[in-house]
Amino acid sequence: MADETLRPRQPGAGALSPAESRSGSAEPPPPGAASAPGSAGPAAVRAMADVCGTVATGYLFLYLNINLGTLNILPGWAGYLFILRALSGLAAREPAAGLLAPLGKGLAAWNAVLWVCALLGVDTAVWVILPLVAGVAGLYFHFQLLTNLADAVRRWLPGQARQLVYLRTVQALAQTVLALLPNAGSVPYLAVFLLALAMCTAFALWWRLRAVRAALLELAGGEEAAGG
Secondary structure: OOOOOOOOOOOOOOOOOHHHHHHOOOOOOOOOOOOOOOOOOHHHHHHHHHHHHHHHHHHHHHHOOOEEOOEEOOOHHHHHHHHHHHHHHHHOOOHHHHHHHHHHHHHHHHHHHHHHHHHHOOOOOOOOHHHHHHHHHHHHHHHHHHHHHHHHHOOOOHHHHHHHHHHHHHHHHHHHHHHHOOOHHHOHHHHHHHHHHHHHHHHHHHHHHHHHHHHHHHHHHHHHHHHO
Protein backbone atom coordinates (compact mmCIF):
# COMPACT_ATOMS: atom_id res chain seq x y z
CA MET A 1 0.00 0.00 0.00
CA ALA A 2 1.30 3.46 -0.82
CA ASP A 3 2.50 5.58 2.03
CA GLU A 4 -0.39 7.91 2.83
CA THR A 5 1.17 9.56 5.87
CA LEU A 6 0.14 13.19 6.05
CA ARG A 7 3.05 15.60 5.98
CA PRO A 8 2.90 19.30 6.96
CA ARG A 9 2.71 21.61 3.98
CA GLN A 10 5.94 23.53 3.45
CA PRO A 11 5.86 27.34 3.55
CA GLY A 12 5.65 28.85 0.08
CA ALA A 13 4.20 25.65 -1.40
CA GLY A 14 0.65 26.96 -1.67
CA ALA A 15 -0.06 27.14 2.05
CA LEU A 16 -2.82 29.49 3.07
CA SER A 17 -2.16 32.21 5.60
CA PRO A 18 -4.48 32.49 8.63
CA ALA A 19 -6.27 35.41 6.98
CA GLU A 20 -6.73 33.41 3.80
CA SER A 21 -8.02 30.42 5.75
CA ARG A 22 -10.74 32.55 7.30
CA SER A 23 -11.77 34.33 4.10
CA GLY A 24 -11.15 31.52 1.64
CA SER A 25 -9.10 33.74 -0.70
CA ALA A 26 -5.90 35.71 -0.77
CA GLU A 27 -5.90 39.26 0.56
CA PRO A 28 -5.95 42.00 -2.09
CA PRO A 29 -2.72 43.91 -2.69
CA PRO A 30 -2.30 47.12 -0.68
CA PRO A 31 -3.17 50.44 -2.32
CA GLY A 32 -0.39 51.72 -4.51
CA ALA A 33 1.08 48.28 -5.12
CA ALA A 34 2.25 47.69 -8.68
CA SER A 35 -0.21 45.79 -10.80
CA ALA A 36 0.40 43.66 -13.83
CA PRO A 37 0.01 45.36 -17.19
CA GLY A 38 -3.52 45.13 -18.50
CA SER A 39 -5.05 44.58 -15.06
CA ALA A 40 -6.77 47.98 -15.07
CA GLY A 41 -10.37 47.71 -16.17
CA PRO A 42 -12.25 49.70 -18.80
CA ALA A 43 -13.36 52.23 -16.16
CA ALA A 44 -9.76 53.25 -15.50
CA VAL A 45 -9.08 53.58 -19.22
CA ARG A 46 -12.18 55.74 -19.72
CA ALA A 47 -11.19 57.91 -16.75
CA MET A 48 -7.78 58.54 -18.32
CA ALA A 49 -9.47 59.32 -21.64
CA ASP A 50 -11.56 61.97 -19.86
CA VAL A 51 -8.39 63.43 -18.34
CA CYS A 52 -6.74 63.74 -21.76
CA GLY A 53 -9.85 65.31 -23.28
CA THR A 54 -10.15 67.86 -20.46
CA VAL A 55 -6.48 68.84 -20.70
CA ALA A 56 -6.85 69.21 -24.47
CA THR A 57 -9.76 71.61 -23.91
CA GLY A 58 -7.65 73.54 -21.44
CA TYR A 59 -4.86 73.94 -23.97
CA LEU A 60 -7.40 75.17 -26.52
CA PHE A 61 -8.21 78.07 -24.18
CA LEU A 62 -4.54 78.71 -23.43
CA TYR A 63 -3.28 78.83 -27.00
CA LEU A 64 -6.23 80.12 -29.02
CA ASN A 65 -7.13 83.78 -28.69
CA ILE A 66 -10.42 85.09 -30.09
CA ASN A 67 -10.90 88.75 -29.20
CA LEU A 68 -14.02 90.89 -29.39
CA GLY A 69 -12.48 94.28 -28.94
CA THR A 70 -10.57 94.00 -25.67
CA LEU A 71 -12.52 90.91 -24.56
CA ASN A 72 -10.83 87.55 -25.05
CA ILE A 73 -13.67 85.02 -25.18
CA LEU A 74 -11.23 82.12 -24.68
CA PRO A 75 -9.39 83.35 -21.57
CA GLY A 76 -6.29 81.61 -20.29
CA TRP A 77 -7.63 81.40 -16.76
CA ALA A 78 -10.48 79.20 -18.02
CA GLY A 79 -7.90 76.92 -19.61
CA TYR A 80 -6.18 76.47 -16.28
CA LEU A 81 -9.51 75.69 -14.62
CA PHE A 82 -10.03 72.84 -17.10
CA ILE A 83 -6.53 71.54 -16.40
CA LEU A 84 -7.08 71.79 -12.64
CA ARG A 85 -10.26 69.79 -13.06
CA ALA A 86 -8.27 67.06 -14.82
CA LEU A 87 -5.50 66.95 -12.21
CA SER A 88 -7.54 64.99 -9.67
CA GLY A 89 -8.16 62.21 -12.19
CA LEU A 90 -4.55 62.25 -13.32
CA ALA A 91 -3.31 62.10 -9.72
CA ALA A 92 -5.21 58.83 -9.26
CA ARG A 93 -2.62 57.21 -11.54
CA GLU A 94 0.29 59.61 -11.09
CA PRO A 95 0.23 60.99 -7.51
CA ALA A 96 2.92 63.55 -8.35
CA ALA A 97 0.40 65.35 -10.57
CA GLY A 98 -1.58 66.34 -7.48
CA LEU A 99 1.33 68.52 -6.36
CA LEU A 100 0.74 70.76 -9.39
CA ALA A 101 -2.65 71.95 -8.14
CA PRO A 102 -1.43 74.94 -6.03
CA LEU A 103 0.79 76.13 -8.87
CA GLY A 104 -2.07 75.73 -11.34
CA LYS A 105 -4.33 77.85 -9.14
CA GLY A 106 -1.69 80.55 -8.98
CA LEU A 107 -1.32 80.56 -12.76
CA ALA A 108 -5.11 80.70 -13.17
CA ALA A 109 -5.23 83.72 -10.85
CA TRP A 110 -2.40 85.42 -12.74
CA ASN A 111 -4.12 84.90 -16.08
CA ALA A 112 -7.36 86.22 -14.61
CA VAL A 113 -5.56 89.40 -13.55
CA LEU A 114 -4.13 89.83 -17.05
CA TRP A 115 -7.57 89.20 -18.58
CA VAL A 116 -9.22 91.86 -16.39
CA CYS A 117 -6.41 94.34 -17.06
CA ALA A 118 -6.77 93.85 -20.80
CA LEU A 119 -10.53 94.29 -20.52
CA LEU A 120 -10.11 97.55 -18.59
CA GLY A 121 -7.27 98.84 -20.74
CA VAL A 122 -4.67 98.71 -17.95
CA ASP A 123 -1.09 98.73 -19.26
CA THR A 124 0.83 95.74 -17.89
CA ALA A 125 3.97 96.34 -19.96
CA VAL A 126 5.60 98.09 -17.00
CA TRP A 127 5.39 94.91 -14.94
CA VAL A 128 8.71 93.10 -15.05
CA ILE A 129 9.17 90.71 -12.13
CA LEU A 130 5.69 89.17 -12.02
CA PRO A 131 5.60 88.17 -15.72
CA LEU A 132 9.06 86.63 -15.37
CA VAL A 133 8.04 84.59 -12.32
CA ALA A 134 4.78 83.54 -13.98
CA GLY A 135 6.66 82.52 -17.13
CA VAL A 136 9.06 80.28 -15.24
CA ALA A 137 6.22 78.79 -13.19
CA GLY A 138 4.19 78.11 -16.32
CA LEU A 139 7.14 76.46 -18.03
CA TYR A 140 7.62 74.08 -15.11
CA PHE A 141 3.87 73.44 -14.73
CA HIS A 142 3.32 72.35 -18.32
CA PHE A 143 6.54 70.35 -18.52
CA GLN A 144 5.59 68.35 -15.43
CA LEU A 145 1.94 68.03 -16.46
CA LEU A 146 2.83 66.50 -19.82
CA THR A 147 5.42 64.26 -18.17
CA ASN A 148 2.79 62.90 -15.79
CA LEU A 149 0.29 62.45 -18.64
CA ALA A 150 2.81 60.51 -20.71
CA ASP A 151 3.66 58.28 -17.74
CA ALA A 152 -0.04 57.64 -17.09
CA VAL A 153 -0.90 56.50 -20.62
CA ARG A 154 2.36 54.63 -21.30
CA ARG A 155 1.01 51.30 -19.99
CA TRP A 156 -1.74 51.33 -22.63
CA LEU A 157 -0.28 53.43 -25.45
CA PRO A 158 3.53 53.53 -25.32
CA GLY A 159 3.80 55.03 -28.80
CA GLN A 160 1.44 57.89 -27.98
CA ALA A 161 3.30 58.46 -24.71
CA ARG A 162 6.57 58.93 -26.63
CA GLN A 163 4.89 61.49 -28.87
CA LEU A 164 3.67 63.43 -25.84
CA VAL A 165 7.19 63.47 -24.39
CA TYR A 166 8.59 64.70 -27.71
CA LEU A 167 6.04 67.52 -27.97
CA ARG A 168 6.62 68.42 -24.32
CA THR A 169 10.34 68.82 -24.98
CA VAL A 170 9.89 70.89 -28.15
CA GLN A 171 7.37 73.14 -26.41
CA ALA A 172 9.68 73.71 -23.44
CA LEU A 173 12.65 74.51 -25.68
CA ALA A 174 10.68 76.94 -27.84
CA GLN A 175 9.23 78.77 -24.84
CA THR A 176 12.63 78.93 -23.13
CA VAL A 177 14.36 80.41 -26.17
CA LEU A 178 11.57 82.97 -26.60
CA ALA A 179 11.88 83.97 -22.94
CA LEU A 180 15.67 84.27 -23.13
CA LEU A 181 15.55 86.40 -26.26
CA PRO A 182 13.49 89.45 -25.31
CA ASN A 183 14.93 91.28 -28.31
CA ALA A 184 14.19 88.50 -30.77
CA GLY A 185 12.29 91.09 -32.80
CA SER A 186 15.65 92.52 -33.84
CA VAL A 187 16.24 89.24 -35.69
CA PRO A 188 13.03 88.95 -37.74
CA TYR A 189 13.66 85.51 -39.18
CA LEU A 190 14.45 84.06 -35.75
CA ALA A 191 11.35 85.61 -34.20
CA VAL A 192 9.12 84.31 -36.99
CA PHE A 193 10.65 80.84 -36.75
CA LEU A 194 10.22 80.62 -32.98
CA LEU A 195 6.65 81.87 -33.06
CA ALA A 196 5.76 79.45 -35.88
CA LEU A 197 7.40 76.60 -33.97
CA ALA A 198 5.47 77.46 -30.80
CA MET A 199 2.16 77.66 -32.69
CA CYS A 200 2.72 74.40 -34.55
CA THR A 201 3.73 72.64 -31.34
CA ALA A 202 0.64 73.94 -29.55
CA PHE A 203 -1.64 72.66 -32.32
CA ALA A 204 0.19 69.31 -32.48
CA LEU A 205 -0.09 68.94 -28.72
CA TRP A 206 -3.84 69.60 -28.77
CA TRP A 207 -4.30 67.16 -31.65
CA ARG A 208 -2.17 64.49 -29.95
CA LEU A 209 -4.15 64.72 -26.72
CA ARG A 210 -7.39 64.30 -28.67
CA ALA A 211 -5.86 61.30 -30.47
CA VAL A 212 -4.83 59.74 -27.17
CA ARG A 213 -8.35 60.24 -25.84
CA ALA A 214 -9.88 58.55 -28.90
CA ALA A 215 -7.42 55.64 -28.68
CA LEU A 216 -8.16 55.12 -24.98
CA LEU A 217 -11.91 55.13 -25.58
CA GLU A 218 -11.47 52.57 -28.35
CA LEU A 219 -9.34 50.44 -26.05
CA ALA A 220 -11.91 50.65 -23.26
CA GLY A 221 -14.67 49.61 -25.67
CA GLY A 222 -12.62 46.62 -26.77
CA GLU A 223 -12.01 45.53 -23.17
CA GLU A 224 -15.71 45.84 -22.37
CA ALA A 225 -16.63 43.76 -25.43
CA ALA A 226 -14.07 41.11 -24.47
CA GLY A 227 -15.30 41.04 -20.89
CA GLY A 228 -18.94 40.82 -21.97
